[in-house]
Amino acid sequence: ESMLDFVQQLPKAELHVHLEGTLEPEHIFSLAKRNGIELVYKTPEEVVAAYDFHDLPSFLSIYYAAMDVLRTEDDFYELAMHYFQRAAAQNVVYVEPFFDPQAHTSRGIAFDTVINGIARAQQDAAASLGVESNLIMCFLRDMSAESAAEHLEMAVGHLDKLIGVGLDSDEKDNPPSKFAEVFARARDLGLKLTMHCDVNQKDILEHIGECLDLIAVDRIDHGVNALQDDALCTEIARRGLGLTVCPVSNRFVVQNLTGNEIRDMLARGMKATINSDDPAYFRAYMNENLMALVEDADFTKDELMTLTRNAFEVSWMSDERKTDYL
Ligand code: ADE
Numbered sequence: 001e002s003m004l005d006f007v008q009q010l011p012k013a014e015l016h017v018h019l020e021g022t023l024e025p026e027h028i029f030s031l032a033k034r035n036g037i038e039l040v041y042k043t044p045e046e047v048v049a050a051y052d053f054h055d056l057p058s059f060l061s062i063y064y065a066a067m068d069v070l071r072t073e074d075d076f077y078e079l080a081m082h083y084f085q086r087a088a089a090q091n092v093v094y095v096e097p098f099f100d101p102q103a104h105t106s107r108g109i110a111f112d113t114v115i116n117g118i119a120r121a122q123q124d125a126a127a128s129l130g131v132e133s134n135l136i137m138c139f140l141r142d143m144s145a146e147s148a149a150e151h152l153e154m155a156v157g158h159l160d161k162l163i164g165v166g167l168d169s170d171e172k173d174n175p176p177s178k179f180a181e182v183f184a185r186a187r188d189l190g191l192k193l194t195m196h197c198d199v200n201q202k203d204i205l206e207h208i209g210e211c212l213d214l215i216a217v218d219r220i221d222h223g224v225n226a227l228q229d230d231a232l233c234t235e236i237a238r239r240g241l242g243l244t245v246c247p248v249s250n251r252f253v254v255q256n257l258t259g260n261e262i263r264d265m266l267a268r269g270m271k272a273t274i275n276s277d278d279p280a281y282f283r284a285y286m287n288e289n290l291m292a293l294v295e296d297a298d299f300t301k302d303e304l305m306t307l308t309r310n311a312f313e314v315s316w317m318s319d320e321r322k323t324d325y326l
């Protein structure tokens with residue numbers, strides 16, 4: 001059996017994928033046409049050629065600009081459905097996708113338009129593709145805590161559609177503590193909590209420390225820099241906290257696939273998982289991320305199985321459902 005066949009047939013879970021980061025160049029064009037939007041690019045190939053990311057802000061500016069083609073509930077439905085189809089084709093059977101409502105409400109798109117389109121795709125994907133999912137609403141950390149709080153209140157009528165909240169976008173000078181009140185309220189509403197601690201960001205060890213001690217997160221997105229502090233590693237392992245690592249994304253944003261770091265996490269008993277982050281932009285879905293670890297860091301089948309098992313284990317699916325996969 002080839003490594004690719006092994007990776008393909010393994011039932012997998014994805015816990016760190018931004019739905020807006022699954023917007024493929026071809027889809028940007030079809031949505032622009034349908035919505036009467038003029039693009040500065042002439043072909044999908046020109047769009048891909050413009051993907052020149054070297055750090056988080058250079059990625060984010062392209063990511064937010066492209067979203068302008070998403071306007072109607074059907075657009076959000078299609079965005080999510082196209083991702084779920086790709087997930088199904090790679091035998092990703094369970095997903096906890098992120099979405100960024102503030103990136104849409106700030107353009108005049110109603111919160112309900114966004115979440116209703118995504119939720120309808122989740123139902124259809126479960127029924128027709130067998131891909132189950134639970135949605136995580138992310139706040140943009142470079143916007144105010146007040147805006148985050150307002151969006152959390154918008155979500156109160158949709159709690160049946162959400163499993164948790166997250167925190168993403170530009171991390172520089174936007175620490176977890178800025179959102180302590182909003183996340184406390186989210187927990188009171190019964191939501192799980194996760195936050196990005198992006199690789200090699202300013203003040204990153206303080207950010208990870210605040211996630212643990214102030215926010216009491218249920219998971220950490222990325223979190224690779226915890227390895228620089230033994231006490232953080234010990235605490236993350238003791239709590240059994242999942243870390244959603246995104247190798248190909250890291251290769252783009254910080255020029256490091258983080259293969260050695262992922263091995264180090266496993267050796268320390270930290271529950272690392274492998275994820276695609278923004279697969280349309282980094283040109284790699286789940287299987288391409290796993291294969292990058294095989295090809296560029298000599299990962300073994302055993303290591304890939306451990307990472308995949310970790311994802312089911314630290315996921316927020318019901319304990320009853322987990323027994324199907326563990
Ligand atoms: N939003 C989408 N992808 C992101 C990433 N990798 N880091 C922070 N915010 C994001």
Ligand code: ZN
Pocket residue numbers: 016018168196221277
């Ligand atoms: Zn991310």
